[in-house]
Structure formats: structure tokens, C-alpha cells
Amino acid sequence: MSEKINLTINGIPLRVDQNTTILEAAEELSIKIPTLCHHKDLCVAGNCRVCVVEEVGVKKLPAACATPVHEGMEILTNSLKVRNSRKNIIELLLSEHNADCTKCYKNGNCELQTLAAEYKIINQEFIHLPDTKCYTIDEFSPSIIKDDSRCIRCQRCVRTCAEIQGVSALTVGYKGDHMKITTFFEKPIADVVCTNCGQCVNHCPTGALIEKNYIEEVWEAIADPKMHVVVQTAPAVRIGLGEELGFEPGSRVTGKMVSALKRLGFDAVLDTDFTADLTILEEGTELLTRLKKVLVDKDPDTHLPLATSCSPGWIKYIEHMYPEYLQNLSTCKSPQQMFGALVKTYYAKERNIDPANIVSVSIMPCTAKKFEANRPEMHDSGYRDVDFVITTRELAIMIKQAGIEFTHLPEEHYDKIMGDSTGAGVIFGATGGVMEAALRTAYEIVTGREVPFENLNITPVRGMDGVREATIKIENPLPDWSFLDGAELNCAIAHGLVNAKDLMDSIKSGKKSYHFVEVMACPGGCLGGGGQPIPTSPEIRQKRMEAIYAEDMDMPLRKSHDNPEVVHLYESFLEKPNSEKAHHLLHTKYVPRQRF
Amino acid sequence: MTTSHYQLKRVDLIFKNENDWKQILSRSLKRDQTDIVNSLISSELKGRGGAGFPTGLKWKLTAEQEADTRYIICNADEGEPGTFKDREILSQVPLKVLTAMAVCGYVIGATEGFIYLRGEYKFLEKPLNNAIKEFENYCNDIGFHFSIKIFMGSGAYICGEETALMESMEGHRGEPRNKPPYPTNNGYLGKPTVVNNVETLVHTYTIFKYGAKKFKDLGVQYSRGTKLFSISGDTPIPGIYELELGMSLQDFVDEFGDGDTKAVQVGGASGFLVPRKRFAETIIGYKGKLTGISLPTGGSMMLFNSSRSMFNVLNNYLDFFQEESCGQCTPCRVGCQQLLKGIHAVKRGEKHASYLKKLIKLSETMEYTAKCGLGQSVANSFSSIVENFWEEMVF
Amino acid sequence: MNSTQSLISELVSQHGKKRTSLLPILQGVVEQEKFLTEFSMIEIAKALDLPASDVYGTASFYSFLEHKKMGQFIIRVCKTITCDMKGKNQILLAIQDMLKINIGETTPDGKFSLLQTNCLGWCHKAPAMLINDEVFTEVTPEKVREIIGTYMKRND
Numbered sequence A: 001m002s003e004k005i006n007l008t009i010n011g012i013p014l015r016v017d018q019n020t021t022i023l024e025a026a027e028e029l030s031i032k033i034p035t036l037c038h039h040k041d042l043c044v045a046g047n048c049r050v051c052v053v054e055e056v057g058v059k060k061l062p063a064a065c066a067t068p069v070h071e072g073m074e075i076l077t078n079s080l081k082v083r084n085s086r087k088n089i090i091e092l093l094l095s096e097h098n099a100d101c102t103k104c105y106k107n108g109n110c111e112l113q114t115l116a117a118e119y120k121i122i123n124q125e126f127i128h129l130p131d132t133k134c135y136t137i138d139e140f141s142p143s144i145i146k147d148d149s150r151c152i153r154c155q156r157c158v159r160t161c162a163e164i165q166g167v168s169a170l171t172v173g174y175k176g177d178h179m180k181i182t183t184f185f186e187k188p189i190a191d192v193v194c195t196n197c198g199q200c201v202n203h204c205p206t207g208a209l210i211e212k213n214y215i216e217e218v219w220e221a222i223a224d225p226k227m228h229v230v231v232q233t234a235p236a237v238r239i240g241l242g243e244e245l246g247f248e249p250g251s252r253v254t255g256k257m258v259s260a261l262k263r264l265g266f267d268a269v270l271d272t273d274f275t276a277d278l279t280i281l282e283e284g285t286e287l288l289t290r291l292k293k294v295l296v297d298k299d300p301d302t303h304l305p306l307a308t309s310c311s312p313g314w315i316k317y318i319e320h321m322y323p324e325y326l327q328n329l330s331t332c333k334s335p336q337q338m339f340g341a342l343v344k345t346y347y348a349k350e351r352n353i354d355p356a357n358i359v360s361v362s363i364m365p366c367t368a369k370k371f372e373a374n375r376p377e378m379h380d381s382g383y384r385d386v387d388f389v390i391t392t393r394e395l396a397i398m399i400k401q402a403g404i405e406f407t408h409l410p411e412e413h414y415d416k417i418m419g420d421s422t423g424a425g426v427i428f429g430a431t432g433g434v435m436e437a438a439l440r441t442a443y444e445i446v447t448g449r450e451v452p453f454e455n456l457n458i459t460p461v462r463g464m465d466g467v468r469e470a471t472i473k474i475e476n477p478l479p480d481w482s483f484l485d486g487a488e489l490n491c492a493i494a495h496g497l498v499n500a501k502d503l504m505d506s507i508k509s510g511k512k513s514y515h516f517v518e519v520m521a522c523p524g525g526c527l528g529g530g531g532q533p534i535p536t537s538p539e540i541r542q543k544r545m546e547a548i549y550a551e552d553m554d555m556p557l558r559k560s561h562d563n564p565e566v567v568h569l570y571e572s573f574l575e576k577p578n579s580e581k582a583h584h585l586l587h588t589k590y591v592p593r594q595r596f
Numbered sequence B: 001m002t003t004s005h006y007q008l009k010r011v012d013l014i015f016k017n018e019n020d021w022k023q024i025l026s027r028s029l030k031r032d033q034t035d036i037v038n039s040l041i042s043s044e045l046k047g048r049g050g051a052g053f054p055t056g057l058k059w060k061l062t063a064e065q066e067a068d069t070r071y072i073i074c075n076a077d078e079g080e081p082g083t084f085k086d087r088e089i090l091s092q093v094p095l096k097v098l099t100a101m102a103v104c105g106y107v108i109g110a111t112e113g114f115i116y117l118r119g120e121y122k123f124l125e126k127p128l129n130n131a132i133k134e135f136e137n138y139c140n141d142i143g144f145h146f147s148i149k150i151f152m153g154s155g156a157y158i159c160g161e162e163t164a165l166m167e168s169m170e171g172h173r174g175e176p177r178n179k180p181p182y183p184t185n186n187g188y189l190g191k192p193t194v195v196n197n198v199e200t201l202v203h204t205y206t207i208f209k210y211g212a213k214k215f216k217d218l219g220v221q222y223s224r225g226t227k228l229f230s231i232s233g234d235t236p237i238p239g240i241y242e243l244e245l246g247m248s249l250q251d252f253v254d255e256f257g258d259g260d261t262k263a264v265q266v267g268g269a270s271g272f273l274v275p276r277k278r279f280a281e282t283i284i285g286y287k288g289k290l291t292g293i294s295l296p297t298g299g300s301m302m303l304f305n306s307s308r309s310m311f312n313v314l315n316n317y318l319d320f321f322q323e324e325s326c327g328q329c330t331p332c333r334v335g336c337q338q339l340l341k342g343i344h345a346v347k348r349g350e351k352h353a354s355y356l357k358k359l360i361k362l363s364e365t366m367e368y369t370a371k372c373g374l375g376q377s378v379a380n381s382f383s384s385i386v387e388n389f390w391e392e393m394v395f
Numbered sequence C: 001m002n003s004t005q006s007l008i009s010e011l012v013s014q015h016g017k018k019r020t021s022l023l024p025i026l027q028g029v030v031e032q033e034k035f036l037t038e039f040s041m042i043e044i045a046k047a048l049d050l051p052a053s054d055v056y057g058t059a060s061f062y063s064f065l066e067h068k069k070m071g072q073f074i075i076r077v078c079k080t081i082t083c084d085m086k087g088k089n090q091i092l093l094a095i096q097d098m099l100k101i102n103i104g105e106t107t108p109d110g111k112f113s114l115l116q117t118n119c120l121g122w123c124h125k126a127p128a129m130l131i132n133d134e135v136f137t138e139v140t141p142e143k144v145r146e147i148i149g150t151y152m153k154r155n156d
């Protein structure tokens, strides 16, 4: 085992592993050292310098996040020298920052603001540098706004985009006083390889990167008496929203959320989980059809593996980076867009409402969904299928604005028509969930029996490993599917686009061959989406994941094909999975994009 | 023309006699590696790039690391304002530098060496490459496998900082790394690496040739040997001079000043400004138990006479730092801008003179907290100029 | 393949496709073309399999890797302390007067660009300046007019 190191922090002795940083050692003693550029999801940068501490006998102050402990070290985290230096550094950051906090979207949720408040940086005498620079705000993307005047150059976004997503849409440019966060040739984010995943937004400590918000637009729609405003909520919102409103990470607040949405004034509160179930029937059928075409008909124009298509960040990524694999993507729209297309057709018909008077709003854990709803293809209902997409965070803001005491709310149920769902729908919110839901259904279609896992929990596809593989063996199928007898279905799951890159490269090089792959753009799947509550960390995502699976276990129905409203939808409207009508409303096409 | 009572001792070791490099190389390759390291250690040679780290120890630490590959890099980025001696070494005695690199390679177990040459010295690339060809041919002849490549810089002072230099060679922005780990165990491409200044390497050559004792006999305690000085500014005889370490600044000014020297900047923009009243007590050498103040230097000595405005001098330095900071860490990136804008605000009367005190405190914070030597040493010139020439800053 | 593409593929075969070749390749393009364009950076990114933003972020760090349009002859006058003391302003004025451009600008014929730079390592012979890679020291307004005059006549 590795060697142990003895040191003291503020006079308290402790023993830690070699290679522990001062910051980690202090954490063991519950001593908090302030940080800005440090993030548990990312590599160490050591550039903001607010975490400096004093090592007794050494003149320079080491950065706690970037300095490993050594034998006999005596650390002071709160000496006069440390406090003065730290205050000086925070004051410097404020002098470079457009700190008109009352005009900032992140007011109240900004790490720089919190530090300034903690250290009471009242006398800010330094010269206000933003006045001397020409900063720009990039608002061209439908998902993300970048405001350089609020950037503290911690590079968290750049590391996020490179290390978690493998996209590197963002970079650090120039040096010295001109150093800034930028893109290739300083183009708008909308014009580069950005996937709109929002992970950079989730990891930015300040208001420099924020989601483009549509809160006012939604309030206006609600206030318009002519309009019938329908809202759908994605699976991962119900296990994240609580964090913004007084609950611990991992709290399930489904009933309270529905109740809050009703009080906000939405005319119908429906569930994206419903179209998640629907997706399974469409995509499961597509998978089986493709298997048949490849294995039996030997059709050269049909491609395997089939790749899931519910993560719009992943879609834009593959359009940029692997356009040659677009035929492998399932043609299914994401649950959000299926929902949108049905709201202004099927739902409107059932409720007898003119679709022109329907406003469809979705609450998503995701910023890429804003871009997706904006894609020109997404008008199959004859209208824009989804009018406004707001994130979990924006919903929390609306709930606070409305003066709703969230913790005291009763639990309520979703409305009818596209409000029913199964456990298979809710697990879409976790990495591996779409795969598991699809297997629960496809296996049963093929064999007539339930998947052979205890409680239907297909544990091999679960977890937080970046890329996971599972093989499902098919035995004794129903006569229609006899060609699959003894077949081993090879599946793979990736989350976080840097892992998707690994997966795609292993497919591209021929090292691996799969039948079915699930990719989610964000770490942990949608539960770690770019629109989820800030902060995020591996521990927080783990708790959210446990909540998702607990939600699944508590559902009376656990398999998508058992969803009664889905069954009714096919009987009364779509006929059968992959029918012509289903194709028109629920499926889509993709566009190759430039990688560079 | 000088009124000197003491003649500075000029030495001629660096620029003379380069036609014996073949003997020195083959002789050194026959010696035991530890023997070479020990003689370097006993010579007490310290790095001439500015930081003054003992060279023998650096080689030893690198040699001791377990690794399949190691590198030796000659730092020829010479970006410190007022420094130009490495250029002269590389144009006059390149083969001494190459020999020293090869011996270092032999000692630490490196078969590849690099010269990081600043873009401003592009004109040296061709002659240096010719020297390298000649040198590699000889190595081949004697069956010693060692290759040297030139890596060109592209106009970034910070790339002289050794970890920024390696980032730059690896194809990245020249942003200094966190230390530890130090290059001796985690350097270029993650391998143990010796980074030495051009002049340091030539001194090792002197030591290989004449032995440690001859080198150590020169200079004073803690500051052994000679040093190349790049002398510029208000002096009738600007140029490059090899002098023994340990001289007093007064003697230096007596010999090189124009009779009206008001202050000397020792060590370039990141060094200290010494006003006339301190000349006598200031000794040029590395920190140690010398009497008076001891100032290390990469060799830059800039003289200013009474016609010069110290405000302009400081303004020029700060402008340099604000531009040449890599920009990654807060104290340096924002600090440099604040210092520069701050002295102008005081000069224009927009801020009270007492604001200079706040700026001195700020420069101290930069010294304690900046990530690398650039940000850490801005305080040197800032506080020494502001404290000694307060009036010039305000009026 | 246009000339930039063949230049880049030549540089790539000379230096290799590892990231360590990025600076030498960028330098090679700048040497030939004086500045980097979106096109050349994208070609380099493709060749080395790097994100384009990385190429841009790295290039923009280095003062000599220009990515704005530059003239055939880039004049860089040293603005650091010794050259400043020894009259670099007069040199700049003389050049500006002669070429009718300001600092940071390029002559309309695309022949000259005028920039300032930091210490060139010739302080003992200040003021100093570079035209492309060539060094000029102890320049005076008269000398600089003469130097630029010769460059004006050059047709390479």
C-alpha cells in the first residue's frame, strides 16, 4: 500500500495517503478552504489562487488544490497572511469582473459572489477593469449565453468541454491582459462544434456562461387566456428539482413538482415519461426490424449498431464528429419532440382544442433540448412542436417567483392523456436507462417472457462507468422471431461525450461490434444534464441515480408496453409502432455538420 | 576615464578556446557519471538562468529518477529585458554548449537534447544547425549516441520559465505548470528533464576542462565562478562582460557608469532597482551570508542616469509584464493590470498618493501567491522603484 | 490541393503528426504566408487530429504567430526600456511617416506591417528592430528610412 504522510493543519495532526493534496487533507478535518477553479469533475488547474494556504517556514503560499502534502508539513489555512492575500485576490477578481450582481442571472447562485460576501470585500479600491475593455456577449445560440465581462478565467468550462465532453468548442485564447475564454477564431458558440450540452454552464462558477432562459415567455403564455398551455416534465427533473428548493440531493419530488406546476397556472401537467415509453415501442420495433433486415434479409443498406437518439447533445455531436454514422442513429425523435408532435395533433384532437391555441412547454434537465426544439425539422404537427424549453433551474426560479412554498406542497398526480407512465420511462433519466427499458420490452416481444433479471432490474447496464457493455442471450423465441434463437445481443452504453468518442472509435476501428448502443451526452445521463441544479459532482449524481431507480421500483407498471395510454394511443391514432403516421410524427432526419 | 580605485576582474573563460571540445567530450565520456556530478557539486556552480539552483544537484536528481527516457533542454529563450549574453554564446562558442549538453546526457542517461531558441534569434538557427551537424557527426564517429534538435519559440517571454517552455514544446500554450512535480522528475513529455541556461552549460564546460577547483577559486562564498553580464542603458561601454561574481555595485558603477548614474536595475525587469545611495552596500551574487544586500541576476545590468524618469522605467516594465504574463493565474494577470493602471491613476491625480501603498501590498500578494516566477517577481522592481523614487511616482 | 494545403502537408511529413509538431508547423506556415488564416488552422487541425479551437488557442498565445492579415515585410520595433530610452519613438515616427500607416496597420499594397515588440536581446545596440527575421540595431531615423527604402525596392 502507499505510504502515509504525517502533517498538521492549523495545529491538528493527521495522517493521510501520499499524493493527497492539502485541500483533500483539510477536507478530512472538515476544514473548508475556499476554491474557484477547482472542481471535483475536472483535472487540477491551480490558477485562481484563492485556495492559498501558509506552510510554516515558507515565504510563498502554496495553492491547496494543487499542492501535495509532504512529511512534517505544518499548514495554516487561516493565518493573517493567508486571509490578507486571499482577500486581495478576491478583490482582484472583482476588479476584473462586471460585478453588478443585481443585473446578473446568477445573482444568488454565484461562487464569486459568495466568496465576496464571506470575506466582506467592502472596500474595492482597485480600478474597474471591464470599463477599459470591450467585452462582448454571445447570445446567438438558442441554448447558451456567454458573457465575457463576468468571466473569472478559471477555465472550468474549457476543461469541462475537453475532459468531460471531448468536444473542445471552447478554448483559452491570447495571453496576458488579453487572455480570455473563446472559440475557434472567436466565432459565436452557435457557429462552432458546440453540442449545446450545457455542461460548461453547469460547471461555471459565475454568470459568464448561462442557459438562454425563456421564463418570461412562459409567464406570458400562461397569462394569455386564449392559450392552452401544456407542460411536460422530463424524467430527471423530478429527482433534481428538489435541490434548488430546499431538499437534499437525491430527493424525489414528483408529486410536489406536479402540484407546483398546476399552481403556476399550466392548463395541463403531463409527463415526458409517457413519450419515453412510446419511444421504447418505436425504437424497440426499429431495433428488431433492423436485426431482421441485417441477419435474415442481409440488407446492405441497413446499419448496425442501432444508436439511441434521445440525447440532442449526442445528436449534434455525432453530426459534427461522426457524420458517416448518421444512418446508425435511430430515426426516433427524442421523447420531448415526440411529445411536442403529439400535443398539437393527437392531444388537440382528444381534447378538442385548436392546435393553434396550444402552447407546448417542456421542463428539461438539458440545454441541448432548447436547440433541438428550435431545429427546422421539428414542425411535424404543422406548428412548432415544442414552443419553449426551460431547464430544471428555470422551473425552480418560476416556483420561487410565484411565492410557492415548495416544501409544504401536497403531492399531486399528472393529468390524463399523455400523463401516464411506467418505471421504464423514468429510468430514461439515468445512463443505461434507455437500454434497460428497451430490453425489458424487446425481450418480451421476442420471447413472450419477461427479461430474466430479478425485479426486472437489468443491473449489468447500470452504473457510472464511462463505457459499459452487456450481452443478452435470446433463447426459445416466439415463432415470429425464431431467427434470433440463440442470438447474443451485444449492447454498449456510454455517457459523457468523451466516452462516446471512445465508444465510436472502437466501433469505427472495428475493434468492437455491437447491435445496440445507448449514448447520453451528459455524465450520468440526463440526471447530470446541463440544465440540472448547480453544483454537480460525482457524489450528487450518484444520489440522483439512486433516486431514479427508487422511483422506478415504486411504479406499479415497469414496462413501457404496459402503459395503458400508450396502448390507447396506438389503437386510436397511430395504429402500430413504426406505422406511416408514427413515422411522420415521431421520426426525424439528421444533418451532417462540419467537424472543424 | 573612470575614477575607479578598484579594477573589476575581467575573466576570459567563456568565449575562448573552443577547438578542444572533442577532447573535452571524449575525456568526459570516459569518466564515471557520479564523478562528473560530484565535481559539479563541489564547484558550487549555480544556474545562470536567474533562479540559481545548484547545477550538480539538478543533474543528480534527474539521473536518480527511474525512467526509460530522460531529456536535457538548453534554455535559450533569453527574454528578460536587458539580457543578451546567451545570444553571444550561441553565436561564438556553440560547440561548448553542445558538448556540455552531451555530457549532461551521458550523466543523466538522455540520448536526446533540445535547444529552445527564442523566435527573435531565428537568424541563429542556421549556424547552430551547422554546428549541431558537425557535433553529431563526431559523436557518431566515437560511437556516442546523442542527438540535438532546435525548437524555435514564437515570441512569448513566459516560455523561458522551464515548465512553460515544456508546455510550449509539447504544442500547448506556454502556461507554467503546478510545481511540484518538478522537471527533474516530471518534465518534457512527463519524463525526468534537466533544463539549463545556455551560460550554465558553458560553465560546466569550463569545469570539465579545468576542474572544479579553478572555477570555485573564482568569486566569493555562495557565488562561485564568473558570470556574463549584459550591460546596457546609460553607459559609455555597453556590451557583454565576463566578470567575477561578488563585486560591489559601487565598483561596477565606477567602471561602467557615465559619471551620473542614478540607479541600476539588476536582473532585468524582474530584478531589483538599486538607487545610488545603496550602491556601496550591494553585492552582486546569490543569496547567502554576504554582508549587505546580495542580488542575484541572470546578468542584466541596466544603468540609468539622472535624466531618466523612474516613472517611465516602471511604466515600461509593467507594460511588459501585463503583456507577457501567461494570464492564467489571478494575482499576475489582474495584478499586473492594476499596478500599471494604478501608477498612472496616481500620476494623473485620480488616486491619492497613498494608493501606492495599496499597490505595494498588492505586489507583495503577487509575490506570495502567483503561480510562477513571473508574477512572483513583479514585486521586485515594483517595490524597489516605488519606495526609492516615491516623488517621481507622484509628481 | 492549393498551395497552403501542400505547404501544410509538406510540413506535416517533415515534423510528424504528434502534438509536439504543432508549433513547428504553425511557424512553417507563418514563415511562408506571414500569418495564419481560418483555412490554414483548420487544415493543421485536421492533419494533427486536434480540435480547431486548440490550434487557435495555442497560436493566439504566441506574439509571432499572427492570425490577422499581415504584409510581406513585418517590421517589429522594440519598445522595451533600453530601446525606449534610446529613441525608438523617433524610429516609429520615421516609419509611420514614410509608410503612412499606424502601429498595427498594413500598407494598402500589402507590403509592410508595423508592429511593436518586446526586448529583442540587442539592448547594448539599442534601438533595435526586426524586419521578418532580420535584425537591425543602433537604428536612427535616417538609417531606418534607408533600410525601408531598400525593402521597398525588393520584389521577392
Ligand SMILES: Cc1cc2nc3c(=O)[nH]c(=O)nc-3n(C[C@H](O)[C@H](O)[C@H](O)COP(=O)(O)O)c2cc1C
Pocket: B046, B047, B048, B049, B050, B051, B052, B053, B055, B075, B076, B077, B078, B079, B080, B157, B158, B159, B160, B161, B162, B163, B195, B196, B197, B198, B200, B201, B372, B373, B374
Ligand atoms: C518568467 C521567467 C522567465 C524565464 N526566462 C528564462 C530564460 O529566458 N532563460 C533561462 O535560462 N531561464 C529562464 N528562466 C528560468 C528557468 O525557469 C529555469 O530556472 C532555468 O532555465 C534553469 O536553468 P539554470 O538552472 O541553468 O539557471 C525564467 C524563469 C521565469 C520565471
Ligand code: SF4
Pocket: A144, A160, A161, A165, A167, A168, A169, A170, A193, A194, A195, A196, A197, A198, A199, A200, A201
Ligand atoms: S455546451 Fe457542451 S459542447 Fe458546448 S461549449 Fe459547453 S460543454 Fe462544450
Ligand code: SF4
Pocket: A150, A151, A152, A153, A154, A155, A156, A157, A158, A181, A203, A204, A205, A206, A208, A209
Ligand atoms: S466562462 Fe465560467 S467556467 Fe469558463 S473560465 Fe469563465 S468563469 Fe470560468
Ligand code: SF4
Pocket: B158, B175, B176, B324, B325, B326, B327, B328, B329, B330, B332, B333, B370, B371, B372, B373, B374, B375, B376
Ligand atoms: S504568475 Fe503570471 S506568468 Fe506565471 S502562471 Fe501566473 S499568470 Fe502565468
Ligand code: FES
Pocket: A034, A035, A036, A037, A038, A045, A046, A047, A048, A049, A050, A051, A052, A063, A064, A065, A066
Ligand atoms: S482552487 Fe486552488 S488555485 Fe483555484
Ligand code: FES
Pocket: B081, B082, B083, C078, C079, C080, C081, C082, C083, C084, C118, C119, C120, C121, C122, C123, C126, C127, C128
Ligand atoms: S530593450 Fe530593445 S533590444 Fe532589449
